[in-house]
Amino acid sequence: MSMNIAVFGLGSMGYGMAQSCLQAGMNVHGFDLVPDRVARFVEEGGTTGTFAEVASSLDAVVVVVLNAAQVEHVLFGDDGAVAHLHQGAVVKACATVPPEFAKEMERRCAERGIHYLDAPISGGSVKAAIGQLGIMASGSASAFAAAEPILEATAETVFRLGDTAGAGSAMKAVNQLLAGVHIATMAEAVTFGMTQGIDPNTVLEVISKCAGTSWMLENRAPHVISGDYTPHSQVNIWPKDLGIVLEAAQAAGFDAPITETALARYREAVEMGLGGEDDAAVAKVYAAQADLTLPGTES
Template sequence: MAEKGQGAGPGAGKAGGASLRVAVIGLGNIGLGAACNLLRAPGLDVTGCDLGEAARAAFAAEGGRAVAGAEALPEGTEAVLVCVVSAAQARAALFGPRGAASRLAPGAVLIVSSTMAAADARALAAEAAARGLLYLDAPVSGGAVGAREGRLSVMASGSEAAFAKAAPVLGPIAGKVWKLGDAPGLGTTMKVVHQLLAGVHIAAAAEAMALGIKAGIEPQALYDVVTNAAGNSWMFENRMAHVLEGDDTPRSAVEIFVKDLSLVAELGREVASPVPLAAQAQQLFVAAKGLGQGGRDDAFVIRVWQAITGIALPEKDAS
């Protein structure tokens, strides 16, 4: 079931017009854009949280306030959007020694958008329930641009109570909220399946671009033809634009797909469904990380082919 995200209207955060106290943990590519949209939404009182000084400064530049540790969030925080990378980071941010749990109001909702295995989501949900907290398993797709524009796709599962409590937070950040069921783990499973496609598409896009360049086709012409032909994909059009610009600033990093395609392989083993294309794509991302590209934009998995074939890639315009 899909629902269009709806922005919270005036006073929508809580009955009587009081502001809903919201925290966003992880002010990276997704979290910063989401936090800025929440900051602009009526009825919400938003605090950001990130260990990185630069991330906190970026949120402050938008008019927000941020803390370095979740233990410093405002007392009585009622909703937490978690935008960290992994299950381990999510657990530490919520339930670790410097976690948010001690700062939360009874019945607060945890909206966890990290990509993880379903078993990890279920374990986090169980710990939340033991503490009297609601849990929404809610990974997202849409990248930094989708987060900034408030049109993330949210793949969510959880109780009706969790969806209801999370609605004022999801509204300003989501283009669509997909309700996948009431059991935590369904959202993360959907995201892992999605990442199979995303990772394979990026690797295939880089392979095609590298082959064309090696065969003598001018990179811009190659891009223009593919993006106006049947072989195009969203990932080719989006990621190979980064290659043409020579800009490896990480919107989503190579090492993310090393992790996420590992989750794909784990899921395949669990349900006895082979994932050979995902396995091969993962090895390409592993090779890119081995070349020192782990922290660079995932489009630059193409540097694996550059290392093998010696192709020249476009360079960033110094002007």
């Protein structure tokens, strides 16, 4: 029989993961607060039905929402998913959350006989759509086994980081520290170059061939150069994710001043009304402070 799954959260990442599972031959039910996303997914082959109608037949629930509060609401809120799943079903939780929260979700799922895989994702919307994400996963052998078809459909690489939840989310925090800092540093470097009379496109052309390059420079600088801030990954993500990093660092007695500085830039971007734009829009914070005109913003 084909695997029967539900994907909660049809944003840029969740939609791509749902598409990848469809392409792998699964029956996929998509749920989102935005009705148009659900309608579009059904038109592309998603299976219809309300969650109440399909819950008891589901083999897995994939949760691709924004934060811990939303994960808890999907799983254990009013009419939450876990209460309706059959024993042996698996929850694959992909949101960036604190490690201790992931452990708590695993415990609460286990009380209901439900497997929980702590499975944060990385790679962006493009890789999500073609099933080539990196997944930082931890959980029991049974959770991995139950989620295996979904992992195969959505991931290029699955990092198996431990036999209990929490380790996957801890590794995602390390990734987000680097990714968030690198995006902010990309913005700083590109705009600094502009103060020195160097066109952003020239910065990208040269630095991408030099030791100072990074994946984030090569991926995000083109957004600044084109002046296109259509969100593939929103500015709004970073105050939450870097906040998780700093929370974990504080609990460990660890000082993370570079993360703190990057976080301040994202918070400034949100205050400027840029939260819903692509995270490369953090360059606008630097541009405003230096009275620079970025490509695509010329009057």
